[in-house]
Amino acid sequence: MLTEQQNASVAQATNQKQNQQKHQALHQASLLNKAEFWGEAAKALDWIKPAKTVLDESQAPFYHWFADGEMNTCYNAVDRHVLAGRGDQIAIQYVSPVTDTEYGISYAELQAQVSRLAGFMQSIGIGKGDRVVIYMPMVPETAFAMLACARIGAIHSVVFGGFAANELATRINDAKPKLVLSASCGIEPSGVIPYKPLLDKALAQAVHQVDHCLILNRSQCHADLLEGRDLDWQAALATAPWADCAALKATDPLYVLYTSGTTGQPKGVVRDNGGHAVALTWSMQHIYDIQAGDVFWAASDVGWVVGHSYIVYGPLLMGATTLMYEGKPVGTPDPGAFWRTIAKYKVKSFFTAPTAIRAIKREDPDGEYLQGVDLTCLKNVFLAGERCDPDTLVWAHAQLAKPIIDHWWQTETGWPVAANLMGTAPVAIKPGSPALPVPGYAVEVVDELGEQVAPNTSGNVVIKLPLPPGTLTTLWQNDQRYQDSYLSMYPGYYLTGDAGYTDEDGYLYIMSRIDDIINVxxxxxxxxxxxxxxxxxxxxxxxxxxxxxxxxxxxxxxxxxxxxxxxxxxxxxxxxxxxxxxxxxxxxxxxxxxxxxxxxxxxxxxxxxxxxxxxxxxxxxxxxxxxxxxxxxxxxxxxxxxxxxxxxxxxx
Known part of the structure; x- marks a missing residue:
């Protein structure tokens, strides 16, 4: 006779096997019937004009999703939830241990803030297709700025607050914005970082000159405004009219995000409106197991792709509550800060970087700061941003007793390429692997000649074209560089730049960047x-x-x-x-x-x-x-x- 524990283990293994088959069936359907699969997913959104052509392949290798559809990302992330009677629900829960500030913003309040900021932008001549650079810290106003741009069809480019002046200048020269939205400072554990001097220096260096700067003055640091160019955030919005949501083509650009660490001519990843909204909404439900009303926390920064996809757009498109955190995993004030925040705000799914878990592990190897913290609300912990070594994953699981889900994606893809579908078909976790390719992604591992390699054999990780909705459509003002950087090495495939292998069960293992392979x-x-x-x-x-x-x-x-x-x-x-x-x-x-x-x-x-x-x-x-x-x-x-x-x- 099997013991109760043995019976449970057998049942779990059977369920995971069934879920793996379900995952693979979904994946196959997404590749065999792309238009049908993503056309169905698009029904989760409100469309001004539903697309008749789900996938336009006529200009390959430039593919267009929902090309003849019209919609508005801000409407889907904000207004429709208010109209559905959920205006009182918290949309953004702000937690700032570095300023000792916590407050919630309802969907109705978010609608008002975003509409007024969008109205102000229109009043100074910002419209569809104009670029707006956002150089701000982790404050709710940064999300307002992104959504306000989306509301009127302006293209935002968020630059991580505190970036060096010359790097900000190169991005301003490339994006050519009419407006820069910024703040007087950011707050780091080391202290206040004034932003305005960096912004002034960048604008002095830049060849392109902006018309206006809108500055959010924070109490920790006051910024002096330049007459004629700089405007005060609070004063400008006090009298601003509300702006309605513009009707945009699904293929209109939503934002440009410059890849981290670029020097010289920056590489601006272009994301569209329609495909982006469809993919993120699908991922919130199927990967992150989040429904409307749930609390989701991505402990990242809005300057990175994780902040775009899973602090701002993804959770709000789903109608969830997103937690915005101005602090660090350790030192603000201690290694238990994340766990206490999760417990206090009933976070269901938590997303952070492996490096954050390693920082906590280093400071609190025995999990003493977890003692007495009730994490029954927490269902899943997701890790991405840097490869998660098995030891870190095993340690986190031992301390938290929760599924620790490694998953893999890139700035360019905008949402996960390989992951465990925790909302639909959770499969067995293999430490070291981000699990299986996500529906929509035809992932292969190839040698230098482009031939597929056998299981458990290392090679270059590529994705067969077309990429699914939500991925980059090109590089800003540089189609040729897009093709040269990503599509030229293996025609018909997107080069991820990562090296790895798949095992006999189809699990993917990302081991390093291609140029991090050592030839001994x-x-x-x-x-x-x-x-x-x-x-x-x-x-x-x-x-x-x-x-x-x-x-x-x-x-x-x-x-x-x-x-x-x-x-x-x-x-x-x-x-x-x-x-x-x-x-x-x-x-x-x-x-x-x-x-x-x-x-x-x-x-x-x-x-x-x-x-x-x-x-x-x-x-x-x-x-x-x-x-x-x-x-x-x-x-x-x-x-x-x-x-x-x-x-x-x-x-x-």
Whole structure:
């Protein structure tokens, strides 16, 4: 006789197998009958003019979804919920531990704020197709700004608040906005970051000149306004008329988002209105298990694609409550801040970056800050932004006792490419894998000649065209660069730039960027696999591995690890144990002998480790600290560690 626990395990395994079949059937239907599948999904939205042609392939490789349809994204994200009688529901729950501020904004209040801001924009000559740059912190007004642009058909381009002036200037030159919306400051754990001096410097550098700047003055820092150009946010909106929602083509651009870390001529990803709204609404229900009225929290920033898709547009299109958080996973004030916020506001699904979980794990390895926090409201935790090593996923699951869902996507795709459909067909979780390709995405793993490789064989991850709705339609004002960057290497396919493999069950594993593959004496090894092994060590909180030049083998791996708080192991013993661990797990072919502890890894503000910059430092190449870097001082920590190991010059 089977025990009760054994019976439950058998039932779970059977259910997961059935769900995998259901997932695969949905996926197949989405590829065989694209128009039917996405035409059905589009019915979740309100259309001014429903599309008769769901997919227009006449201008391939430029594909157009719902080309003859008309709609308005802001109407679908705001007005229709008010008209449906849910105006009193909280649309945005704002939580700012750095300013000790918390308040909710109802859908009716959101409609009023957005309509007035849109009316103000119209009053100064902003209309359909005009660009508006948004350079703001994590405050509700940033969401108002995005939605106000969507309301009147202006194209917004959000630039992460606090970006360096020269980087902001390049984006202004590329987008050529009539208006910049900004704030007097942002608040970081380190203190107040004044934005206005950075904005003034950027506008002084920019070749393109904007007509107006609308400035939100925050109490923590007052910004002086330039007469004739700058306008005060509160004063301007006090007398602004309400603006109605414009009728827009589904193919009209909604926004331009510049990919993080770009220098020189920036790469502006263009997102359309119709396909974007359809895809995000579908994903909220099927991937994130969110319905109208549920509370969803994406702990990101509006400057990144996650903030666009899953702080602002996705939850509001679904009619959910979105939580907007101005703070960090640790230090504002402690590693329990996320958990207490989830419990207080009854968050159902939570989305953060693996690097945030690793930061919490480093500060609170035993989960002491979870004690006494009631997380019964929390159903799922989603991780994306940087590859989630299995150790981090296993640790989070052990501490939270919730499904920890790794999923994979990109700025360019706008929504998940591979994920577990938690709202429709949850399948077994395999640590290290973002699960199965999402319906709409025909994902393949190919070799350098474009031939599909066998299961468990590494290769380049590509997606067969056409991409599903919601993905990039081109690069801003640069169709040729779009084709050169993404479509030219494998004709008929979109190049993701990631390397990985699929297993015998069809699960996808993303191991590294293509240029993070290390070629050790002819053996192609991924940095992700090395990092996965290093993180198995009980004292290691996170790791980064890069390939460095070697006269004999071409390249060899070099690792930097961050230790958990309170660890006292000696450098010599740590070095010995890590080399032994890699030798056991990967083998002697790895030639792994270079490893050192470091206090902190260099990352972008979205949590991506700057491996490319680290490689340049190691190989004594010139580099520029990316505008997206969270802490420039970490590059000096890297240089010091690399110099100890015989790489990089001691002097900058």
């Amino acid at each position: 004496a002819g053996h192609r090894l991924s940095t992700g696999r090395f990092e996965e092994v290093l993180c198995q060590h009980p004292d290691v909180a996170e790791a980064a591995v890069i390939g460095v030049d070697d006269q004999l083998k071409g390249q060899v791996p070099l690792g930097l690890v961050v230790l958990k708080k309170g660890v006292t192991i000696s450098d010599e013993e740590l070095h010995k144990q890590l080399i032994t661990l890699v030798r056991q797990e990967i083998g002697p072919v790895a030639s792994f002998r270079l490893v050192s502890a470091i206090q902190k890894l260099p990352k972008t503000r979205s949590g991506k480790i700057l491996r490319g910059t680290m490689r340049k430092i190691a190989d004594n190449q010139q580099y520029t600290a990316p505008a997206t870097i969270e802490d420039p001082q970490t590059l000096e920590l890297v240089r010091t560690a690399l110099t100890r190991m015989g790489y990089a010059d001691a002097l900058v």
